Amino acid sequence: MAVPHTMPKRSVQAAAVVATAALALSACSIFGDGDTDPTVGAGGENDAQVLRTTWSNPESLDPHVISNGIWIDQQGLFEGLVVQNSTGSDVEAGTADEWEVSEDGTVWTFHLRDDASWSNGDAVTAQDFLWTYERLLTPGGSGAGNTTGANSYQVALGIANASEFLAGTVTDFAEVGIEASADDQLVFTLDAPNPGFLLGLTHPSMLPLHPATLEEFPQEWTEPENWVSNGPFVLDEWQRNVEMTLVPNENYWDTENVHLDEVEIQLYASGEPVSPVAYDNDEVDLMQLVGEDVFSYVDNPEFTDQIRAVEQRNITYLALLRSTNPVLEDVRVREALSLALGREIVAGLQPGVAVARSLVPEYLGAEHGLGQDEDIARAQELLADAGYHDGEGFPELMLLTEAPRPELDVAVDQWAENLGVTATVNNVERGVYVEERWSIQDTPGFYSGSFITRTNWNDAINTTFNPRTMEEFSLPAEVWEEYQEVQADEDLDPGERASQLQALRDAHASAGAQEFTALAAEGSSQPDLEAATGYFVDAAEVRDDLYLYLPVTLIDANYLVRPGVEGLNLRGTPDVYYFKGVSITGE
């Protein structure tokens, strides 16, 4: 029968003591070093200037692999040959203090400044850049040999043989158009003149890395204890998913213009909601407002002097899904759908959203007369012309998305009301989304996405919605299937694959898409951006008329900025601003 028993008292007590001790011990080490004093901030009594801001947790700080981290590299850890000016419209001297271009516009020579040095005191040399670019362009490499992320090289730079070397068709790096002609002299040879080359050099992929450090620590070079960089700041501490601390680089050539004593970056994990409570609670001085938080701050009189907007930072779009149903292969149908999207309604739903009438942001395109108004009557007419009067006989459309977006619900509603076209929103998991949007669907429709708008004409034509992409989107469904098979064919050598793909595009891309390519190419071969713009505007017009991507809205990025933060130039680029030049004054 059940026997009452007692636990030995002493062992219970001993267990409790051990547990408490273990807990206390682990509590000491589980937190970050925590040597930063969170009370020192903007307007604090302490003289130290600490900027406290936020960023998505970087998966890596390697600028050669696409991740959130490459933008922190550019914000102030590394410095490229040239840097962007305050608005992002042109470049200023960086590690190079002078440069010249050959008359035909294809050879660029950069002279490094004498006092450019790494944070460990080594001089920055042209060979360092060369070594870095070889690492960047080595196929599947990034030095460590085991990275899996996407390579960050920007094809639009047009460096001779660079894409070919990356693709594996050229195997000797000496054939790539980058050369260190002297210790302080770096020469680039381009395939053709490129008006976007200088701005393109400010992309993180073109930042220099310190070869000796990377060779010694192929993987751990991004740890604070191994860190060597040439920018105004160096990495001091990195507690993943929590916080990153940067301190000034004492060996930087322009320390005079580096005012901050510390940059404290709160890191947000992927999926973690970014709540402005951290700003209200005086934990950060500068953060982006995301999503619905705009309702509490933008247009709130209490915060008018604390909100700064980067206008039209993102463009949302609907892109054509490939489908076995050919109904959307008729451009009139696509135009009709675009003309009746209900953009005005979407723009009226929340502050900071504007109607996108062209794939080129309004601040670039408006003065060139780009863009088209919505026009229900014309939409109905076009649909009737295509044989679907009042939507009769029109198949159901699908709008594929990975997140709920109001413009999709509005489109569904407006199409039904004005065109008699039914559509459903298909909101799927991210992995499903990436697979479905490029596969051939039974249901015709569009997928929803967004890009960061580009602040200059070259990128607006050659980077986002670029010629190759437009040609690919104009391929008929069955050719697209073949095209993807070629892309996935691992038996083909890279050069052969590239030329087969080119042949398919040449043979099957729509006339309009090819016209866009031709105009873009014409513009890109101009010696400077000004001369190129005329061609780019024409190209943009042709591209808008393809209706392969339907522009929907332009969305402002709003930042909460604590009064006292000075010298902050927010730009439309993904890195948003440089830490250099920012200072914090007492109120």
Add this chain to the structure above:
Amino acid sequence: MTETDRIDPAERPGPPDSSEPAATAGAAQAQSQFRRAWTRFRRNKLALASLVILAALIVVAMIAPLIAPYGFEEPDYENTLAGPGTAGHLLGTDLLGRDLLSRLIYSLRTSFLVGFGAELAALLVAIVIGLMAGYRGGRAEQLLMAVTDVMFAFPTYLFAVLMVAVLGRSVGAVILAIAIASWVNMARLTRAQTLTLMQRDFVEAARAMGAPGVTIAVRYVLPNAVGPLLVAVSFGIPAAITAEAGLALLGLGVQPPTPSLGGMIQDGISYVTSYPNMLVWPAVMLAVVLLAFTWLGDGIRDAFDTTGTRR
């Protein structure tokens, strides 16, 4: 999905059922058990009130199209993000001007569908496997043990996430994902009940009279195991509703625009500083549903409990 809900009822140690009346037919035994349970249940005011509330909510959910003032995806661009009490929109509207009251009513429908659907699916599988494992032993028992080991070691939540990625976000897929993650506990419970019941006199009597195994299992064992299963189900349904809410927070719940309580909470949480009513309504509704199920479950458990633990 709450991380605390995985306590296996079958593992809860408790005194074995001791009070054993004389041998009667199993069916009669079960029937009288029900009658006694109902008498006891009726005396529990809290449980009774919960039952009434849940029944009312279920009716509301079933006739949603009749009583909801608007369709759940019907926009009103003139009245977006309206506060509670706006003319025509009692509880206010969302970003697209969709009526929150209507969406709340429809979301009850989805959440009940998920809750009952997932539990029912889990129950069916659990009963078959649990009965076989308990009655027959052998292969079925080994299989159940093996699956239990694996499921207990598999983070349920990861399982649901991957299942939804594989199956998609339709109501059916979400139900399936949750059911697969939750049937094991119930199967174990069925098995445990079966093992206990097998030793009862009426089962042994039936066996002695040469009744076939299936008959014994279905006619004598199962009806008498209903009590504990009913308790498990009444706790399982709110768990499934919570699980859907958890998936919704990850962006993996039932696909919008079909509203679910979890989906509405996910929407509302991002408006918490600006339009808190968008969070308050679904959160309160979820809490009411979960509470009612808990009290109902308590009531059922006490009603079927023969050891007198009830208050």
Add this chain to the structure above:
Amino acid sequence: MNLAVFAVRRVARLVLSLIAVSIIAFGLLQLAPGSFADISNLAAEESSTVTAEMQQRYGDEVPVWQQYLGFMKGALTWDMGPSYKYTGQNVEDIIATSFPVSATLAVVAVIIALCIAIPVGVFSALRQNTPWDYGSMFAVTIWHSLPPYLVGTFLMLLLSGTWHVLPSRGWSGPENMIMPVIALALGPAAVMTRYVRSSVLETLREEYVTAAFAKGGARRLVIRRYVLRNSLIPLVTVAGPVLANLMTGTVFIEWIFGIPGLGQYFTDAAASRDMPLLMGTTLFFAVILMVTNLVVDLLYGFLDPRIRATAGAR
């Protein structure tokens, strides 16, 4: 000896289950649409850094079963290689830095839950059917019905957003633990309170207790000596799994309060199809869950002579 056979069987089952878990996780990952490359390319596109062969797949040349075996071989030697997404970080390092965080939160939360559950539960049982009993059970049920992420959000808005007394997020000191621990502890506290109450009520009806009372033992003494000891032992069976589950998945709380625990890596790995990270965290979780269950079983057997007797007899 019987016990040795029992132990060997138990461990064998453990290993087999682990293999099954790994195969299921890997299989589901293979079945799930989208590859890591596709998803990371999407991220690249969104910041419009469109690369040359944006749509080209890569890295999957190794046959699927070899990927699996390769990973499992590494896992056995605690060398799971770098994560796809967090390049330059090995999966075992990610686990080693983030698990202690989750574990600490879980342990503290369970301790707090016990500190609430035991006194409230015991008191309610001893005062059965009094207003105190009804009141506390009512409160417990209500807080059990509040999902932790809502409690967490509410706490943050109140304590950080309105009163400004606690940091809203981060992991730099004990003050960062207060809100998440409260949010995490409430649910388990409710479950355990109810459990303690019914367990005490059962013990009070045991023969030896009634006998002790009958013999004229002082109420206080009898309760401490017999009732508490014997009714709290089964709590191990509840506290164990609760602890294991808290240690393995607290992603919402981690998100809300910016805590660098394992839960968010795990979610992220599933969402981005980061095979090594997903497999690593899943297997690690599986081991934790199994070991906890094993420990609970053993502890329970050790604490309760009835079980020990039956286990020995088996």
